[in-house]
Amino acid sequence: MLPIFGRQILTGARMLLVLTLVLGLAYPLMMVAIGRLMPAQEASIRNSAGEVVGNAHLAQPVTGDEWFFPRPSADDYDGLASGATNLAANSPELLTQIADRRSRIASRERVDPASIPADALTASASGLDPDISPEYARLQVPRVARETGLSRKDVAEMVEANTQDPVLGFIGEPHVNVVTLNNDLANGSSAHVETNDGESTHASTTSTGGR
Incomplete structure (x- = not known):
């Protein structure tokens, strides 16, 4: 024993x-x-005056077609109510939401509904995901350029500058941080645009929608 x-x-x-x-x-x-x-990340988003205006890890709602839109949010981007819809893939409510989003985005971006990527139509699990696919970001470039008066080349370069590759080259997928992209757009975008009466004026975006 x-x-x-x-x-x-x-x-x-x-x-x-x-x-x-x-x-x-x-x-x-x-x-x-x-x-x-892992690459270091500064989460605080600052404007040209150095003021903190957001967080790179939290999506923000935007108002106005001059901005890049994030993924949909089940909780209207409320950090205190973060969560998913918990709707099944075959839920009639979810299918209705997707169809409505597809129609609105196709109209807003002036594109074929079939060309809209899945992340533009479905909310993330947290409802606060700041990242979208490069495909969805590029889809929005013509509208943003048109609304801001910038060239498509300049806007496309902003998208590329805010595109992040997979971590260590293989973890995850390429993605674009909409929060940092819109902040760059607010801080750095300015162009001469023509008014309705034919006069040229200097237009500059100064703040991100929803802030």
Whole structure:
């Protein structure tokens, strides 16, 4: 009896030592190493005056066709009510929402409804995802250029500047942060646009919709 009990105690002690080394030392050190390899991100979004106007991790609602639109939100981008719709893929309500969004976006962007990417039609799980696909961002370039008076080339370059590649080259998909993109648009976009009476005026966007 005692020899068996002693072996059990010894086995337990060995397991405790191994788990302590693996979970208490090796795993935390590995997480620290991975964290140092990940690209650093400054979450605070500042305007040209240096004022904090948003967070790169939280989508904001926009008003006005001069801005890039984020993904839909089930909770109107309310950080205190973050969440998904929890509607099934075959839910009639969800299908109605998608059809309505497809129609509105096709009209707003003046494109074929079939060309609208899925992320433009469906809300994210949190309702606060600031990222959209490069396809959805590029779809909006002609409208933003038209509404701001900027050239499509300039707007497309802003999109490219705010496009993030997969982490470490293989984790995730390429994505565009709409919050930082709209902030760049607000801080840096200005152009001469022609008014209805034919006069040229200097127009500049100064704030992001919803802020």
